[in-house]
Amino acid sequence: MITAASVQAAAEGLALVQALGVPLEKFVEAMRANASHSTTLAMKLPKMLEGDFEPHFSVKHMLKDMQIANDIALSRYLDLGLTAAARDQLVEQMQSGHGDDDYSSVARKFLHDIAPAVYEEPQTDTQDEQSDAGESISDTTESEAPRAESQDTASMTAQPRKLSGLSFSGGGDGSANTASRLRRGFLKQLLSRFSSGQG
Incomplete structure (x- = not known):
């Protein structure tokens, strides 16, 4: 749970640094001297920079562990947002x-x-129209990409995934609905404790 959250935070840190145009290696260097640096980050950050996701511990196995932790927390009416x-x-x-x-x-x-x-000035609608008017898009990979993406989206939403007792559809609605119901149950229980003088 802690490892997954740490790597997620590092990924978001890399994204922020990249968005600012700072070399990603500077972030890695800064992290080495940071109190939150760990053996896991020492191993994962260079691989993340290279786009090397050869499994040491797979997504599916980490997801199983995270789902178990989340299920336990929700069964105890704990909302572990991170x-x-x-x-x-x-x-x-x-x-x-x-x-x-x-x-x-x-x-x-x-x-x-x-x-x-690299930072680029955002284009206005007028600039977009001018560049679109002068160019004809005939690249087949670009025209096929939206079609392939919609097929992927359709296949994800068509078959819900079952993970450790909770059902996840492509949009994640099953998880959100279950968590929402458990939170409401927690609030009802909390209110009943206060009204009965137990809280």
Whole structure:
């Protein structure tokens, strides 16, 4: 649970650094001198930078562990937001077909291209229209990409995934509904304790 959350936080840190145009290696260097540095981060950060998600511990196995932790917490009316958020990122990797990759592949969502990002001025609608008017899009890979993406989305939503007692559809509604019901149950129990003088 702690390891998954730590690697998720590192992936988000890398994304922020990349968005600012700072070389990712600077982040890794800064982390080495940071109190939150760990053996796990020493092993995972360089691999994340390289986009090397060869499994040491797979997404599917980390997800199983995170789901067990989340199920236990919810059964005790604990809302572990960080654990749930890290679990949701692992679910996203599973749904994208990366269940056998290393759990550090959560960085894939944030680091689309591993090279540091370069800041570019955003284009206005007028600039977009001007560039679109002068160009004809005839690249077949670009025209086929939306079709392939919609097929992937359809297959993810068509078959719910069953993980440790909770059902996850492509949109994650099963998890959200179950967690919401358990929170409401917790609140009802808490209110009944206060009204009976136990709290």
